[in-house]
Amino acid sequence: LAKTTQPISMDSYEGQEVNITCSHNNIATNDYITWYQQFPSQGPRFIIQGYKTKVTNEVASLFIPADRKSSTLSLPRVSLSDTAVYYCLVGDTGGFKTIFGAGTRLFVKA
Amino acid sequence: GAVVSQHPSWVICKSGTSVKIECRSLDFQATTMFWYRQFPKQSLMLMATSNEGSKATYEQGVEKDKFLINHASLTLSTLTVTSAHPEDSSFYICSARDHAAPNYGYTFGSGTRLTVV
Numbered sequence: 247l248a249k250t251t252q253p254i255s256m257d258s259y260e261g262q263e264v265n266i267t268c269s270h271n272n273i274a275t276n277d278y279i280t281w282y283q284q285f286p287s288q289g290p291r292f293i294i295q296g297y298k299t300k301v302t303n304e305v306a307s308l309f310i311p312a313d314r315k316s317s318t319l320s321l322p323r324v325s326l327s328d329t330a331v332y333y334c335l336v337g338d339t340g341g342f343k344t345i346f347g348a349g350t351r352l353f354v355k356a
Numbered sequence: 357g358a359v360v361s362q363h364p365s366w367v368i369c370k371s372g373t374s375v376k377i378e379c380r381s382l383d384f385q386a387t388t389m390f391w392y393r394q395f396p397k398q399s400l401m402l403m404a405t406s407n408e409g410s411k412a413t414y415e416q417g418v419e420k421d422k423f424l425i426n427h428a429s430l431t432l433s434t435l436t437v438t439s440a441h442p443e444d445s446s447f448y449i450c451s452a453r454d455h456a457a458p459n460y461g462y463t464f465g466s467g468t469r470l471t472v473v
Contacts, residue, residue: 280462287469
């Protein structure tokens, strides 16, 4: 299982774009990159998943360079309600062990 | 999308008693479910992998006799904390994957806050 490294915390202001980068130097060929969001006293919620290049959905974008050793979650125009912990996970879609790293605590200020 | 229902959302029990937590996949079948424990301001720690029709696989350091896992059907896994002690107080979360939608990661339950007094 590829180990991931993320910044412990980040601060932002409402309306700004937030980019959270995750390092996963030993990512395997079959591994996908998945990001989750967790609010206090709730289970994590799926945000986005990708394998290479760029993936975009209604809430975020995921940028993955050609070497796939890192990825960046981009949250456009954050609001106060985006204050949460964001986790980057790496694994294959058929695998069944999801190991969480420390995550990134995002604080969005007014 | 896939939904995982977890009950109860919170429970308070006395030391020495046992508590059962249920995890159900509502609209998909889950041959495998996962149980996590999370202490305040810490990340999720994988406790065990629950396998339908067979024994659970426990992570290193997790006592299988204390945390009993049963996965009797394709939609239900239960975690029983036996002889609970205050140090077992934590936030317990289950998850499962809908293999019909592999691009949407794992779906997590809403968690169970266990307080042992």
